[in-house]
Amino acid sequence: MNFTKKQTQKLVKACINNDRGAQEALYKLYYAEMMQVCLSYLADEELAGEAFNTGFLTVFESIQNFDAARGGLGAWIRKIMVYSSIDLYRSELKFEKVSDDLPELETEFMPPSVLGKLYYEDILQHIRTLPYATQTVFMLSVLDGFSHREISEQLNISEGTSRWHLSEAKKQLRSLLTGKPAAALPTERRGERK
Amino acid sequence: MKKTFSYPELWREKQRELPPKGNPHTEWLKMRAVLDQRMPAAGIVKKTNRLKLPKWGLKVLVGVSAAAALYMAGRLYLAKTHHEAAKPIELQHRRDSLPSPVKSIIPAANTAAPVTPAAAPLLVPPMKPDNDTSMQHKARANQSVNRPPALNTPVHRDSVIVPVEAAPLKLPGDSTGTVDLKKKDIQKDTSSNNKKNPKKKRRSKVSVFF
Numbered sequence: 001m002n003f004t005k006k007q008t009q010k011l012v013k014a015c016i017n018n019d020r021g022a023q024e025a026l027y028k029l030y031y032a033e034m035m036q037v038c039l040s041y042l043a044d045e046e047l048a049g050e051a052f053n054t055g056f057l058t059v060f061e062s063i064q065n066f067d068a069a070r071g072g073l074g075a076w077i078r079k080i081m082v083y084s085s086i087d088l089y090r091s092e093l094k095f096e097k098v099s100d101d102l103p104e105l106e107t108e109f110m111p112p113s114v115l116g117k118l119y120y121e122d123i124l125q126h127i128r129t130l131p132y133a134t135q136t137v138f139m140l141s142v143l144d145g146f147s148h149r150e151i152s153e154q155l156n157i158s159e160g161t162s163r164w165h166l167s168e169a170k171k172q173l174r175s176l177l178t179g180k181p182a183a184a185l186p187t188e189r190r191g192e193r194k
Numbered sequence: 195m196k197k198t199f200s201y202p203e204l205w206r207e208k209q210r211e212l213p214p215k216g217n218p219h220t221e222w223l224k225m226r227a228v229l230d231q232r233m234p235a236a237g238i239v240k241k242t243n244r245l246k247l248p249k250w251g252l253k254v255l256v257g258v259s260a261a262a263a264l265y266m267a268g269r270l271y272l273a274k275t276h277h278e279a280a281k282p283i284e285l286q287h288r289r290d291s292l293p294s295p296v297k298s299i300i301p302a303a304n305t306a307a308p309v310t311p312a313a314a315p316l317l318v319p320p321m322k323p324d325n326d327t328s329m330q331h332k333a334r335a336n337q338s339v340n341r342p343p344a345l346n347t348p349v350h351r352d353s354v355i356v357p358v359e360a361a362p363l364k365l366p367g368d369s370t371g372t373v374d375l376k377k378k379d380i381q382k383d384t385s386s387n388n389k390k391n392p393k394k395k396r397r398s399k400v401s402v403f404f
Contacts (some may be wrong), residue, residue: 018233024222031218036209045215053225060229120208143205 003029008073015063023060030074034081041085041139043128048085055084082144083154086136118177126176130169137162138169 003011014022034055038048058080066076127135136155140146141162146154148162155162 020226020229023229024226027222027225028218031221032214033210035215036212039212039215040209049216049221053221053228056225057228057232060233116204118208120211123208124212143209 003073005068009068012063012066012068012073015060026059027056030077033074034077037078037081038085040124040143041082041136042089047088051085051088052081054088055081058084078144082140086154089132126173127169129176130172134165134169134172137165138173141166 011022011026015026035048035052038051038055039045042048042051055077059077066073127138130138133155137151140151140154141148148159148166151157151162152159
């Protein structure tokens with residue numbers, strides 16, 4: 001999606017004017033990329049399609065709020081798609097509450113070459129074995145680069161809970177990929193269930 | 195977004211490995227239907243564009259209207275000037291219509307004076323110029339000049355003035371004298387109305403009966 005700033009501005013302006021042609025162009029331009037984002041968060045294809053269309057409706061309705069100085073159009077649309085996917089499956093998000101003073105767990109460094117050898121679909125299959133809340137925090141943090149504060153605001157949880165879910169996801173994934181069982185976490189670190 | 199983002203590009207590339215699902219065209223048709231319901235303003239905008247005149251059309255309209263206005267103004271001006279120019283000619287024509295003896299009597303100074311009923315050509319009985327002398331002409335001209343202004347009003351040469359006798363006045367209570375024809379007419383009218391009315395009354399009675 002190598003669009004110049006001028007072209008992007010033109011497209012955005014036309015979309016603000018409710019030009020169907022420009023809206024169609026924008027929709028088809030980001031279709032593949034944004035559909036992949038929705039499919040990462042939602043396993044069901046129909047649900048992913050619904051999240052995609054809802055997200056694009058939000059894009060068209062609030063495109064006048066897009067500020068090119070703050071970031072690219074693709075990143076802005078991607079963020080909306082992520083929120084739209086989460087909103088669609090929010091009822092399934094059940095978090096474990098953890099104390100805020102919990103330190104972030106140390107994670108082993110994974111060289112990019114190792115990740116490069118793995119297929120995304122295989123990784124996604126492993127991620128989907130995690131509880132939905134844990135996989136959502138993992139995806140938001142690792143795939144989309146959200147900070148714990150942003151995740152806590154979006155999912156309405158504390159930053160400590162976000163941290164705990166991330167470390168839990170990494171641990172479980174490591175055990176799944178290496179074949180070694182994950183070591184049981186101490187009870188004070190797992191937090192209290194609510 | 196997190197500052198220490200470890201593998202952003204790598205994850206994006208991995209994500210692109212996912213096979214594209216669904217047809218963008220059919221999905222767009224669904225999206226368009228939703229947009230038509232939620233954001234239907236685009237249709238209205240198109241309709242308003244249809245009503246707009248193109249720029250050249252506007253220019254042509256202004257040019258044509260300006261030309262028409264100029265033409266009308268010019269025509270009015272010409273008509274006015276032509277009317278003013280035609281006035282003395284008309285006067286001349288009137289003067290020419292007078293019989294030759296009178297024409298010679300009218301002084302040259304009077305020709306420049308404005309046309310008034312007093313100065314208008316007068317009705318003079320036709321006469322044979324061969325029998326009249328110059329003294330007789332002068333006397334007749336003086337007579338016509340000395341007449342009261344009401345009689346000096348222009349009358350056509352061939353028109354005949356018939357004296358009208360005043361009709362005798364009649365007071366409202368006076369039964370004697372001449373018969374007022376108008377009253378007779380009224381009586382006739384009322385009698386005819388009385389003949390028609392019984393029928394109407396009968397009808398009304400019938401209608402009341404029912």
